[in-house]
Amino acid sequence: MGRERATFTVDAEILRELESVAKELETTRSGLVEKSLLYFFDFLDVRLAEKRLADKKDEVVPAEKVWEELGL
Secondary structure, eight states: OOOOOOOOOOOHHHHHHHHHHHHHTTOOHHHHHHHHHHHHHHHHHHHHHHHHHHOTTSOOOOHHHHHHHHTO
């Protein structure tokens, strides 16, 4: 994964908490934000999957059919 610089504006209290936690964990703010976002994206993956499963208009394709189409 390549590295890119990004700039964000956050509430001052969030920044203080970020600094405090990063210091206690002996990591950088960037490292903590990156790891936190990865965890949050995993959480969102589950939420999106649940939303899609609940959507009656969204066709659920059985795994066997997917495997067959992929030649597995």
